[in-house]
Amino acid sequence: MKELNIHIIGLGNLGKAFLNGFLNTNSSDFKNYFCYETNIQLAKQIENNYNIEVKTDIDIIDSGILLLCIKPQVVNEFLQSNKSKVREDVLICSPVAGLSIDHISRTLSNKVIRVMPNLLIENNNGFIPYTKNYEGDYLNFIEKNLQKLGTVKEFDESIFPLITALSGSGPAWFYELSSQLVKVGSELGLSEENSELVVKELVKSLPGLISDNESFSALVSKVKSPKGTTEAGLNSLELDSFDKIIYNAINKATNRSIEISKELESE
Ligand SMILES: NC(=O)c1ccc[n+]([C@@H]2O[C@H](COP(=O)([O-])OP(=O)(O)OC[C@H]3O[C@@H](n4cnc5c(N)ncnc54)[C@H](OP(=O)(O)O)[C@@H]3O)[C@@H](O)[C@H]2O)c1
Incomplete structure (x- = not known):
């Protein structure tokens, strides 16, 4: 089966942890990972350490996963400025604390999976609570990608604030x-x-x-x-x-x- 393209927005603590966790299971093959980082110094560091191209802005994304690893304070701006570049087939995966699926859905009509992992995903030993607005395992993302990063478990979105406090933090x-x-x-x-x-x-x-x-x-x-x-x-x-x-x-x-x-x- 064709590997999914995964677009990681933001390569700070969590974005890097996702990247490392995915690469551990994919024999350091970068071809399906697309990285975006606005902090130029950090972007250069990632380019040097991983030998991967890091862009500041996304182009049109028409398939695969958009993994939103940016702070809550900048997420509205990101969604507004990029909504026309993200096609409907793309699955949005958001670990952003406090960002509800409903809120994302007001800007994008895509399928959304909200996750609250901790940094142990970097060593494929994390815990990934999730909630989603679609049936089944669209693009097999949970089975083929998230489960490789640790233990996954579905929760009702209403309990996410507590999950965020207990597990994310x-x-x-x-x-x-x-x-x-x-x-x-x-x-x-x-x-x-x-x-x-x-x-x-x-x-x-x-x-x-x-x-x-x-x-x-x-x-x-x-x-x-x-x-x-x-x-x-x-x-x-x-x-x-x-x-x-x-x-x-x-x-x-x-x-x-x-x-x-x-x-x-x-x-
Ligand atoms: N850290 C954790 O353990 C953890 C656990 C669960 C969930 N989360 C969630 O994950 C998200 C990221 O947390 P973090 O700790 O990784 O934050 P972080 O270390 O600050 O990383 C975010 C990075 O994204 C960059 N950025 C901002 N806007 C961007 C854009 N439009 N395109 C590309 N890059 C952009 C930031 O650059 P600048 O610094 O220049 O703005 C920063 O380098 C947060 O929403 C948080 O709630 C974090």
């Missing part, structure tokens, strides 16, 4: 916790370098300890023993309302996603 919660652990480690006696090493090794070991049929709370119980060190630390977290801190952060991130949608609607 998810790596940041763990990076921030890890960064705080490194800081404490060096404040309490380790060199910064050793503290970073200890926490990195810890985080790297976690995937091997997590299994599909064991809950995270069960895993916590496995590490803690009565009157032990872990229990002392966990009690301190409870006293300092760790649960409330996490609840507030996820709630704030979810509400921000809803706010972005409203801002996009009112532009």
Whole structure:
């Protein structure tokens, strides 16, 4: 079967992660990837590192996928200035936080799949929640492309703000916790370098300890023993309302996603 042409708009954090993930599964064959980036310095860097042409503007796109990896703040402008260049057969794939399918459909009558991946798609180990406005697997995009980047699961679009906070932003919660652990480690006696090493090794070991049929709370119980060190630390977290801190952060991130949608609607 003929490979799909994939047009990636924006090669920042997520656009590059998509490109890397796709290329890992396609033996570094660039012929089906078309890249667009307005940041000239970044475009040059990608051209040099990947030996691929990067353009600033799209030409007529009449088939394949348009993957929208730009910030919410510039998405309306992109849609308005390029609507006449995107033909009806093109599938629009949007990971843009807060951008609803309805909003895209007001400008383009194309089929749209909205996704909220995290950066682990770069190593084909991501999680890709999606929702779409068409039946079946148009162009086999889900089976032939998205599934190669990690685990995919369909959700109702109404839950996307929470999915965005939990999963899209998810790596940041763990990076921030890890960064705080490194800081404490060096404040309490380790060199910064050793503290970073200890926490990195810890985080790297976690995937091997997590299994599909064991809950995270069960895993916590496995590490803690009565009157032990872990229990002392966990009690301190409870006293300092760790649960409330996490609840507030996820709630704030979810509400921000809803706010972005409203801002996009009112532009
Ligand atoms: N990063 C994540 O983990 C993640 C996860 C899930 C979803 N998302 C979503 O993915 C989108 C991109 O996020 P990001 O973190 O990759 O942002 P980013 O690092 O800022 O990358 C976006 C890139 O697109 C460029 N750009 C802007 N307008 C363009 C245009 N018309 N044509 C071509 N390139 C253009 C930007 O250039 P300038 O800097 O010059 O504007 C920038 O280099 C956002 O909507 C975000 O909500 C991100």
